[in-house]
Amino acid sequence: MHVLVREGLFADGHPPALLGSRCANCGNVLFPRADACPYCATEDPDPVELSGPGTLWAWTAVTAPPPGYQGAVPYGVGVVELPEGVRVIARLTESDPAALEAGQPMELRIETLHRDGDGNDVVTYAFAPSQTPS
Amino acid sequence: MSAVAVTGVGIHPFGRFDGVSTTDMGVVAVRAALREAGIGKGGFQAAFCGTAYGGVATGHKVLSRLGMTGMPIVDVEAGCASGSAALMLAAAAIRAGQYDTVVVFGTEKMPKGIIRSSFFEPWQEEAGLASTPAFFGLRAQRLCLTSGITKDHLARVVVKNRRHGAANPDAMYQKETTVEEVLGSRVVCEPLHLFMLCSPNEGAAAVVLRRADLPSPAAATASAPVTLAAAVLRSHIPGPVLSESTPLAGLCRDDIPAPTTLSATAAYEEAGLGPADLHVVECQDTDAARELGSCEELGLCEPGGSAALLSSGATALGGRLPVNPSGGLLSKGEPLGASALGQVVELVRQLRGECGPRQVEGARVALSHTVGRGANAGVVILTR
Secondary structure (H helix, E strand, C coil): CEEEECCCCEEEECCCCCEEECCCCCEEEEEECECCCCCCCCCCCCCEECCCCEEEEEEEEEECCCCCCCCCEEEEEEEEECCCCCEEEECCCCCHHHCCCCEEEEEEEEEEEEEECCCCEEEEEEEEEEECCC | CEEEEEEEEEEEEEEECCCCHHHHHHHHHHCCCCCCHCCCCCCCCEEEEEEECCCCCCCHHHHHHHCCCCEEEEEECCCCCCHHHHHHCCCCCHCCCCCEEEEEEEECCCCCCCCCCCCHHHHHHHHHCCCHHHHHHHHHHHHHHHEEEEEEEEHHHHHHHHHCCCCCCCCCCCCCCCCCHHHHHHEEEECEEHHHCCCCCCEEEEEEEECCCCCCCCCCCCCCEEEEEEEECCCCCCCCCCCCCCCCCEECCCCCCHHHHHHHHHHHHHCCCCCHHCEEECCCCEEHHHHHHHHHHHCCCCCCHHHHHHCCCCCCCCCCCCCCCHHHHHHHHHHHHHHHHHHHHHHHHHHCCCCCCHHHCCCCEEEEEECCCCCCCEEEEEEE
């Protein structure tokens, strides 16, 4: 069994997707879903799913466990640009910054963080270097 | 509207002080500022206290210990810019004629290690997305990509500020370092090494503001007092994914002004001055790249020009526009609620010519800048 680190943030299907929304007024794409568009304050943006692939815009690796984190270190964190015009902060499956380069294709994955007290794997969304040439 | 003068400043050194409470440090700073201002009980009509981790009624606890209560005492939380926010509120109240004299102080004991911020939701911590150094690293990498900054530049920011801090008895680190030592310290989050990050710590700072058209009881500052020309706080405009508002996503756009730029633009307008008029700057240098980004966002150089500004020597003591002559947060450490007011204390002393070996000669216009989570960006301009 596995559980999502947070319900309503992403779908763990094949392929996985981020649960975002698009503002009916200004057209900007949002992640995560929100009560109102942060750019124009229009209420109830329309739900959309964001599945990538995207391109790498920034990246680093976390070398010491931050507060409240029970998973392994090091792990990658980065920003990926999606074709919908949105930049998303996410974990990266690659934890060696030297193995990554700006603009490289990235695809969405589901990644296990740790096992909880009930024996379930806690999973989150992450980006990995694309296996298929874009 | 009344102009606002700074008639007294005081500081409790920044560092780690076991057995010394948040209140203890606040008492030291406030007492020193009141003494300089030549006032005591009944000498001020309001107090604003900046703190992020101090807890309920931090300001009341300090002023109760001094036997000075009855007036409004308001705690202000605006992250790294808490002190700027407190100054903004106090200055506005004086200008509006509500008060003649206001005490503004900040006091803080930060938890040890990486800051655990209640800003983040529990799932963000569980997913490893609540790492403050990771956000610093990502911003640093983008700045490196857009401004031609190298790790050598980042190390030289640290060397500069630690050289300045070696002459500051109120700093946590008073020892110089070298490029080799900085680059030899362990990588925390690429491209940032340990020595390129400031230490969260403890400290307090206090400032007395007074209507400038009233005579000051303080003999020392009665002639040519320091004027608070602007005190501005701004939050963020959404869009930049790596903004201090710390969103999970943003737009694929690079033309949206940063909170610091919003705040600086408003402060320059309020003061009727521009970046070319400045003689000395204390800016947010929570990490080495942040100082370079701050220089760009404050308009001290063109966008992309911060590496050249650093390399020219302009921002070192003796240069055209010294940045962080106190040693900056890289030398002093960062007690959130006291951080901005610590900068203001340094700049008031610089404008008065009291800074000894780290004095910026002839400084008459000074700018303080803090920015952090929220987003909160504070810019204060002082003149003499």
